[in-house]
Amino acid sequence: MTRIAVIGAGFGGIAVAHLLREAGFGDVTIYERADDVGGVWRDNTYPGCACDIPAPLYSFSFALNPDWSQRFPPQDEILGYLRRCVDAFGLRPSLRVRAAVDAAAWTGTAWRLTLADGSTAEYDILIPATGQLSRPVVPPIPGDFAGRTTHTAAWDVDVTGKRVGVIGTGASAIQLVPAIADVAAHVTVFQRSAPWTLPKPNRRYGRVRRALNRSFPPLMRAARAGTWLLTVVTGRAVTGRPIARRFVRTIANGQRFVQARRLRPRVTPDSAMGCKRVLFTSDWYRTLRKSTVDLVTADIDRLTPSGVHTTDGASFACDVLVYATGFAATEFLVPMAVTGSGGRRLDDEWRDGAYAHLGIAVPGFPNMFLMYGPNTNTGNTSVVYFLEAQARYIVQAVRAIAAAGPMRVRAEVAGAFDAEMQRRLATSVWTGCHNWYRTDAGRVVTNWPGMASEYAARTARLSPADYEPA
Template sequence: MTRIAVIGAGFGGIAVAHLLRRAGFGDVTVYERGDDVGGVWRDNTYPGCACDIPAPLYSYSFALNPDWSQRFPPHDEILGYLRRCTDAFGLRPQLRLGTAVDSAQWTGTAWRLTLAGGTCAEYDVIVAATGQLSRPVVPRIPGAGAFTGIVAHTARWPADLDVTGKSIGVIGTGASAIQLVPALADRAARITVFQRSAPWTLPKPNRRYGRVRRALNRRVPPLMRAARAGTLLLTWVTGRAVTGRPIARRFVRAVSAGQRYVQAGRLRPHVTPDYAMGCKRVLFTSGWYRALRRSNVTLSTADIRQLTAATVLTADGAEHHCDVLVYATGFAATEFLIPMAVTGRDGRRLEDEWKDGAYAHLGITVPGFPNLFLMYGPNTNTGNTSVVYFLEAQARYIVQAVRAVAESGPLEVREDVAAAFDAEMQRRLAGSVWTGCTNWYRTATGRIVTNWPGMASEYRARTARLTPSDFVRP
C-alpha cells in the first residue's frame, strides 16, 4: 500500500487528500501545525475578514455549497465550509493536528519526516500543501522595540483585542487593510492608515443570498453550477486585463477610475495608483474610500521613519499617536516550504536548489526530489480568479502521479523538462505587468516566482493529463 503524507490542511491539503482517498489510496495522513483545518481561513480572524472572490467559484467543484449567505462570504462561513468538507470527506481520522513537520529526507526508497518533538515517520509520497500565504511579514522599522502599545499582524489577530475608543495605526493598504479599516472605523477613536502605495480597486458587487435562493440551490443543484460558470466567465474579463489585453484593461481601468471619482472625493489624488493596473493585486471593496473620508480616519502617505513608545514618526515630521499598531503587511509568499528543511536525492537540499528563486515543473514537481509534489507551488498563483480552481487541477494531476508511483515505483521529473518549463515561465513573465512595481510576487532579485503568466484555463489544460515521458525512475 502506498503511504502518503499531506502537509497542510487548508484548501489545497483537504482537496488532494480527498481526491487521493477517492482514487483508492487509503493510507493518507494529513499533518497540520495548527489546531484546526482551514489554513489562511483559520489564521486570519481580523475584523472584516471576508472572501474577495465570489463564493460560487471559491469552493470545490465537487462540493458546491448551497448555503452561502452572500456573494462574498465572511471568514466564519468559509472556515465553516472547510470544516464541513473535512467531515463530509471522512478526513478527520487522517488528521494530525498540532503537528508541525520540521524536515523531510529522501532515503533512496521513501521519505522520512521528522516531526516537531523529534519523532519520525516514513512515507512513499509527500504532498506539500503549505501554501504561499502562511508566514506573515513584519517590516523592520527603527524603534519598533520601543513601542509599548499593542502590536498585531492581521494574520495573527488577538482574540481579546478590543479597539473601542483606541487610536489605531494600520501599516499597509493591501487586501487585509481595505477590509479591516472599514470594520474598525465605527469603534475606534481614531485610525491612521500608513500608505506606501495606493491600491487599484474595483467595486465589490456583493449581495445577500436569501432563503429562496438557498432553497433553490439545494433542490436544483444545476443552478449552482450555472452560477459557478458565470462567475468564471466574469473572471475571464479581469484575467484578460491583467494579462495585457488592451480593450479589457482599458475597461477595467475605467471602472476603477470611476469608483475613485465617485467615492474618494478630496482624497482622490492621494489614492490614485502610480503604477500599472494589475502590477499589484487588484482589490474589491465597497467601503474603503468611504472609510478613509471619515472624520476619525487619517491617510498618511509619508514614509514611516521611526517608532517611539506611543507614536509613529513619518518623514513629513508628523507624530501619530497609536494605542494599537496593526501590520497589514502580507506574507513571505516567495519563500516556499520554509522553515521545513527538505533533502532529496543524493543529499540535494531544496533551499540550495531554490537559492536563485523557487521553480517547479507545472508548479508541482522539482528534479532531484522524487515523489515530492507541491500544491500551490511556484508560479501557480492567480492574479484574476479563484486559487481553488488551480488547486483542484493540481490535486487531480497529483492523483495521476501517485497512481504511477504505486504501479511502477518512485517518480522524478526530468531536469530538462523542469528547466524548459521554468525558462518559459520567466520569458512570459518578463513581459508581464508584474515587473513594473514592487510587489509580493517577486524575490529580492526581481524574479517572479509566485504567479502564473496566462489564463486559468491554460493551466487546467496543461495539468489535465500527466505525461509519463516528463519523468524518470530514480
C-alpha cells in the same frame, strides 16, 4: 499500499487528500501544525475578514455549498465550510493536528518525516500543501512602540475606543479599516502604495435562494459558470489584453473618481493594474474620507513609544499598531527543511528563487509534489480552481508511481518551464511593476502569467516523458 503524507489542512491539503482517496489511495495522512483545519481561514480572524472571490467559485467544484449567506462570504462561513468538507469526505481519521513537520528527507526509497515532537514516520509520497500565505511578514521598522501590536493574521486585540495605526493598504487592510472605523476612536492608515480597486457587488442570499440551491443543484453550477466568465474578463485585463484592460480600468477609475474626492491624488495607483492583486471593495474610499480616519502617504521613519514618526517630520499617536503587511509568499515550505536525492537541500536548489515544473514537481526531489507551489498564484480568479487542477495532476503522478516505482521530474523539463515563466512574466504587465513579488535575484516566483484555463489545460494530463525513474 502507497503511503502518502500531506502537509497542511487548508484548501489545498483537503482537496488533494480527498481526490487521492476517491482514486483508491486510502493510506493518506494529513499533518497540520495547528489544532484545526482551515489554513488562512483559521488564522485570519480580524474584523471584516471575508473572501474577495464570489462564493460560487470559492468552493470545491465537487462540493458546492448551497448555504452561503452572501456572495462574498465572511471568514467564519468559509472555515465552517472547510470543516464540513473534512467530515463529509471522511478525512477526520486521516488528520493529525498539532503535528508540525520540521523536516523531510528522501532516503532513496521513501520520505522520512521528522516532527516537532521528535517522532518520525516514512511515506512513499510527500505532498506539501503549506500554501503561499502561511507566514506573516512584519517589516523591520526601527524604534520601539509601547502599545499593543498585532498582525492581521494573528488578531488578538480589541480596538474599541482606541487610536489605531494600520500599516499597509493591501487585501487585509482594505477589509479591516472599514470594519473598525466606527468603533475605534481614530484610525491612521500608513500607505506605501495605492492599490487598484474594483466595486464589490456583494448581496445577501436569503432563505429562498438557499432552498433553491439545495433542491436544484444546477442553479449552483450555473452561478459558478457565470462567476467564472466574469473572472475571464478581469483575467484578460490583468494579463494585458487591451480591450478588457481599458474596460476594467475605466470601472476602477470611475469608482475612485466618484468616491475618493479630495483624496484622489493620494489613492491613485502609480503602478500598472495587475502588479498587485486588484482589490474588491465598495467602502474603502468612503471610509478614508471619514473624520476619524487619516491616510498617511509619507514613508515611516521609525516607531516611537507613543506611535509612528514619518519621514516628513510628522508624528502620529497610536494605542494599537496593526501590521496589515501580508505574508512571505516567496518563501515556500519554510521553515520545514527538505532534503532530496544525494542530500540536496531544497533551500539550496531554490537559492535564487523557488521553481517547479507546473509549480508542482522539483528536479532532484523524487515523489514530492507541491500544492500551490511556485508560479501558481492567481491575480484574478479563485485559487481553488488552481488547487483542484494540481490535485488531479498529483493523482495521476501517484498512479504512475504505484505502478512503476519512484520518479522525479527531469531537470531540463523543470528548467524549460521555469525559463518560460520568467520570460512571460518579464514581457507582460510585470515589466513595469515594482519588486513586491520578486526575489533578491529579480525573479517572480509566485504568480502565474496567463489565464487559469491555460493552467488547467497544461495540468490536465501528466506526460510520462517529463519524468524519469528515481
